[in-house]
Amino acid sequence: MPRLDVHALTFAAGAPGAQGQGPYDLTVEAGTCVGLAGPSGIGKTLFLKAIADLIPHHGDVRLDGIGHHEIPAPVWRRRVALLPATPTWWHDTVRGHFPAEPFPAGVTPADLGLAGDVLGWGVARLSAGERQRLGLLRLLAREPACLLLDEPTANLDARTARKVEAAVGRYVEKTGAPALWVAHDAAALMRVANRVVTLTPTGLVEGLIDPGPEEPA
């Protein structure tokens, strides 16, 4: 069963050459979900990108004991899969983005509240919420061994969000994949996560730290 270990992870905040942030230490046990909280712009997305090895960083990240620099980057990213907050689409049809066997992990469009024939749709007609859910479906189709989810329910109504939460929960339980779930909604984090950590510029703090009054987005 894979476990995600992050040790002494640091990276430049925002623009290159900017001051570094971290170090971050985190362990996500197999089959569990850790919620990641923190105010907007604090670097949650960069934190996920660093773990997926998409941005330059220092430190050690391991899945199942295998360090990310021990295997080719594309192999690492197929195992440690990042779902961006707004998934982008480049082929004309939804199907073009999926492997030949689209739902090997057992999560189907219906599980996420999507139409059964959604694979045949053109991407131009997709709504923001559909793009987001299909992004998750596209990610799970590659059967990753670890999930990094950046606001996976931000564009969804409450009922659909619950469906997505349940589907991710089932995937994590079935495959033992550790999951890291970023959200602003404290209630959602409490629902999906076994534990919650808050990201600060200098490290991770256990628990949900109240960021104070709402900041403008």
Add this chain to the structure above:
Amino acid sequence: MTLIRLTPWDLVLAGALVLLLAALSARLKLAIERPLLVGVARMAVQLFLIGYVLKALFASNNPVWVALLAVVMLAVAGRETMARQRRRLTGPWGYALGTGALFVAAFSVALLALTVMLSPEPWYHPRYAIPLLGLMLGNTMTAVALGLNHLISEAAERREQIEQRLALGETYHEAMADIRRAAVHTGIIPVVNAMAAAGIVSLPGIMTGQILAGAPPVEAVKYQILIMLLIGASAGLGLVAAVWLAGRRLFDERHRLRLDRVT
């Protein structure tokens, strides 16, 4: 062969046409009069200079001077390639990459043509070597500049898409495939267009020049076909090399998109 010699008045009259255009531009606020006049002035000065350089070069026929002029032409073409890109690679790469591609493509094709096809005596005879190299460099420069400009600005614009593809486990090669293909298409279009229109819409420059100089049309056509083929080969080769190298340089060894390497 009969060559009708141009008088200064002929050039002044043609120049007056461009002045008229500049005046029209100023009147209609098209704002092209400045670049137009600067371009005209540059063109005239550069061509007169090269005319006298070539005159001296033909007289001496010294390979060292031919090589020197070739290097100057390459350096200027490389600089022009860089200047034509809206966004380009930072540091020495910005210049070296385009210039390197120009060098490999234009020089190898020109060398092949001089030693195997035209075979003047000696093969580096400036009457053949310099115009040929100029044609290769000029056309390859346009192709490389267009291709690199497209590649780099698209990569910057479609950053989210590229990162998404990388995040799904694609290699940098796969994630850039569409953009790279589009960049090569963009770069090669002028060459393909020139070939398609040749002879029907336009009589290309080499042929026109030779016919004006009194050469038999069919001989002029053969030269033109040779030159167009060489241009196609050189432009295509330089373009592909530059786009591939730049596509590589946009990523690091961990297949991460490094837009910090772009201005």
